[in-house]
Amino acid sequence: MAIESRPSRAWRAQSGWMLFVCLITAGISFGQGNPEGPAPPIEVLKLKWEKQVRLPRNFDPSIIPPSPVFNDPTSRASVTPTAAPTGSGVVSDATRAATSARVEAAGSSTAFPATPGRMPVFYVYSMKLRNTGVKPIEGIAWDYVFIDASGEKELGRHQFLSYNKVAPDKIVTLQHQLRSPPTRVVEASSAQKNQRPKFAEKADIQCILYADDTIWRSPQAREGVCDQLKNGRVLAKRKPGAAHS
Numbered sequence: 220m221a222i223e224s225r226p227s228r229a230w231r232a233q234s235g236w237m238l239f240v241c242l243i244t245a246g247i248s249f250g251q252g253n254p255e256g257p258a259p260p261i262e263v264l265k266l267k268w269e270k271q272v273r274l275p276r277n278f279d280p281s282i283i284p285p286s287p288v289f290n291d292p293t294s295r296a297s298v299t300p301t302a303a304p305t306g307s308g309v310v311s312d313a314t315r316a317a318t319s320a321r322v323e324a325a326g327s328s329t330a331f332p333a334t335p336g337r338m339p340v341f342y343v344y345s346m347k348l349r350n351t352g353v354k355p356i357e358g359i360a361w362d363y364v365f366i367d368a369s370g371e372k373e374l375g376r377h378q379f380l381s382y383n384k385v386a387p388d389k390i391v392t393l394q395h396q397l398r399s400p401p402t403r404v405v406e407a408s409s410a411q412k413n414q415r416p417k418f419a420e421k422a423d424i425q426c427i428l429y430a431d432d433t434i435w436r437s438p439q440a441r442e443g444v445c446d447q448l449k450n451g452r453v454l455a456k457r458k459p460g461a462a463h464s
Contacts, residue, residue, distance in 0.1 A: 259424040260352035260435060264390065266363065266420050268401060271341045342401065344377060345394040346422050348385075352435075356385040358428035358455070359393065360440075360448045365401045366419040374418055375402030380448055382455035384430065428452065 344363045350356050358381065365375040381393040402418070426445040427435040434445050 257438065259427060259437065260350070261356070261359075261424065261427065262349040262351050263346060263422045263424075264349060265347040265392075266345075266422055267347075268342060268344045268363070268420075270400075271343055271396075272338050273341060274338060339398075341396045341398060343394060343396045344379070345392055346381075347390065347392045349390045350385040350387050352427075352429075353387055354433070355387065355430040356383075356427055357430045358382045358448050358452055360425040360427075360444050361393070362423040362425065363401075364421050364423050366421065368417055368419065370419055375400075376423075377401075378425075380451050380455075382452060 346361060346363070348359075360378075360380050363377045363379070364373060366373055377395075377397060377399065379393070379395045381395070383391050383393060385391045423437075425437055425440045426448050428445075428448050429435075432449075434449075436445050
């Protein structure tokens with residue numbers, strides 16, 4: 220009959236305790252959910268940007284400029300010149316006077332404000348995606364990146380924090396508007412004014428915030444971007460409309 224020594228029993232007890240602690244630690248880490256992976260658990264279906272010209276916010280075409288009298292063009296009486304002897308120059312003078320009176324009357328009855336000469340320009344950036352994960356998404360930190368045609372040089376990058384609940388296997392379109400163009404370098408060097416710049420586009424997913432407060436983080440994510448995504452969730456609930464489905 221073999222007799223187990225005390226050091227052997229102590230080593231086995233210590234090993235079992237270490238294994239128990241490791242399992243508990245792994246369970247806690249899994250529950251917190253801070254996974255990193257090469258590919259985000261979403262599928263980008265479409266990237267799009269467009270240039271929009273809009274009327275100023277303070278422009279209201281329904282406002283009629285102040286005038287002592289509102290002239291109705293339909294009730295305006297025509298001016299008929301008085302007959303004059305044939306062969307005199309009175310007929311032509313009367314016709315010119317009548318025409319001048321009609322022009323002045325038409326000018327005094329302008330009821331609509333003039334359209335502004337310069338209107339603000341906005342650039343709308345959108346990303347259509349599908350949630351390919353198993354948990355509902357609540358927010359995404361993502362970049363709209365523009366690269367030259369060769370794919371070697373980054374020309375522009377716009378950073379966004381989007382908040383929208385996306386259930387598993389559901390599709391949503393995130394949309395933001397800026398006054399900044401995709402890249403000033405391409406537009407400044409464009410040979411034709413109306414020619415659309417040529418470059419490659421891609422979405423760079425930085426961080427994903429789930430409804431259970433866990434996150435997915437890209438290995439190349441900027442420092443602190445996931446904290447910004449979490450902290451901005453409260454502000455986004457107060458100001459809805461950052462993203463549209």
